[in-house]
Amino acid sequence: MKFGAVLPTCEIGTDPITLRDWAQAAESLGYSHIVSYDHVLGASHSGREPAFWGPYTERDDFHEPFVLFGYLAGVTSTIEFETGIIILPQRQAALVAKQAAEVDLLSGGRFRLGVGSGWNYVEYESLGADWERRGALLDDQITVIRALWEHDVIDYTSEFHRIDRAGIRPRPARRIPIWFGGYTSAALRRAARWGDGFTFGDSGPDTVALAETLREMLAAQGRDPTDFALEAEANYGIGPDRWTGLVAEARNAGFTHFSVNCQSTTCEWGGNPAANLQSTAEHIEALETFITSVT
Template identity: 50%
Template sequence: MRIGAVFPQLEIGSDPAVVRSWAETVESAGYTHALAYDHVLGASPEHRPGWTGYTDKSLFHEVFVLFGYLAAVTTELELVTGVVILPQRQTALVAKQAAEVDVLSGGRLRLGVGIGWNQVEYDALGVPFKQRGAKLEEQVDLLRKLWADPVISYDGKFHQVEEAGLNPLPGRRIPIWFGGSAEAVLRRTGEIGDGWMPQSAPDDEARACVERIRQYAVEAGRDPAEIGFEARLSLGRLPEADWPAFVRGWREIGATHLGVNTMGMGLKSPADHAAVLRDVLPLLRES
C-alpha cells in the first residue's frame, strides 16, 4: 500500500516557505504522494441560511498552480488532485494544465476528478450545474485524446475540437481517478477509471462498493486488477488506537493507496501538521 499525505490547505495558510517546508518534510519522511483538494470559489453564508460546507473563509490553493510549485521543490512525491471538480472547468484548459504539471514534475501527476456539489461555484464560473455527470465522462474521453496525439478533432455533445492539440504533450496517459460514492461513480470507475477515492470506513458497504467496481470493469472488458483504490484516513475523526485497524481493514478490502489527513485535529501550526505526518507514518506502515 502506498501511503500519501493530504495537503492541509484549510490550515496551512499562504506563506510559500511554509508550503515548501511541509512538502519537503512529507517527502523526506517517506510518503509516496501528496493529495490536494480543489475549490475555486467559496460561498459566503451571510445571506444563505442553513449553508453547510466550505465558505469564503476556507483557504484553497489552486491545485495546478500549487502542483507547479511543488514540482519544483520535490523530486519523487506524486502529486494528486483529490478531486478536481472537472465539469466546472474548461476541458482543454485542464488538459493543458495537467500536461504541463506532468511534464515539469517528470511524470508525477495523478488526476483525481469529481462532479462537485456547490452550485454557487458552478454559477459563478458560468457552467450549468445539471448534466455535470454526463459531461464529466465526455471530458475524460477528451482529456485522454488530447494527451495522446499532437492534433485531434473531436465532435461530442459538450465539446468540439477541430484539428488542434497540446504542446507539450505529457508523453504518457496521465492516470484519472474518480471521487464520490454514488452508483454512477462506481460504474464510471469500473468502466473508464484508473482508480477510486472513497472516504469511508473499511466496512461491509465499502467492500461491496469495491466488488461492484470490479464487476463493472469485468463487464466493460477490463482487468479489474488494474484499478486502484485510495482510502482516506482522517486522523482527527478516529481515536488513535483505531488507526491501525482502519489501515488493515482497507488493506484487506484491496486498497492500493492511503491518504492521511491531519486537518481537524486542532493542530496549532503547519509545522505541527508536518510533524504528525512524520511521526505517524511508521505506525501506519506496520499496520
C-alpha cells in the same frame, strides 16, 4: 500499500516556505503522494435552497491544485501529486488537459489527475458551468482530455465540445492516470468505464463495500479488477488505534493507497474528533506520527 498526505489547505496558510517545508517533510517521511482538494470559489452556506451539505465556506483557503503542484514539483524530487479531486465539469476540458500535461512534465511524471463532479452548485453557476448536465459533460471531457494528450491534432464534435483540428503542446510524455472520486453509483460506474483508479474520501466497512461494488462494475466492463487502484482515507483526529485498524482493513480488501487527512474542518464535518493542529510543525509531527503507526 502506498501512503499519502492530504494537504491541509484550509489551515496551512499561504506562505510558500511553509508549503515547501510541509511537502518536503512528507517526502522525507516516506509518503508516496500528496493529495490536494479543489475549490475555485467558496460560498456562504446561509439561506441556500437547496441547502449546502459540504464542509467548506467562503472563509476557507484553497490552493489551486495545478499551480500548487507546479511549485511543489520544483522543491521535491520523488513524491507524487494527486488532485483529489478536480471538479472537472466546472472547468474547460482543453485547459485541464494542458494544465495536467504541464504538471506531469514539470514533475517528471509524478502526477495523477483525480476528477469528480463536486457538490457546490453556486461554484458551478459562478464559473458559468451547467450544474444539471455535469455528469454527461464529465464523461465527454474525459474523451476530450485523453484525445488531446494522445494526438497532436484532434477534430472533435459533440454536444459539449467542438475542437476544429487543434491540439495542445507540449503533450505529456506518458499516459497520465485519471482517477475518479465520489460516493455515488454514477461515480463508480464512470470509474469502471473510464478510470485508472478511485479515491474514496473515507475508510471502513462502508468504503470496503463500495469498493466491492466497483470491482463488480469493472468485471462487467470486461476489465480486471485486480489491475485497478483504490485509495482510502482516514481523519487524523480519530487516533492511532483506529488508523491502524482501518489501514489493515483496507489492505486486506485490496486497497493500494491510503491517505491521512489532518485538517480539522474535514474531521469535524465527518463527525470525527478534530485534529486541532495549530502550526506547521504540528502538522509535520502529525504526518510522522501517522506514518510511524501504520508502517
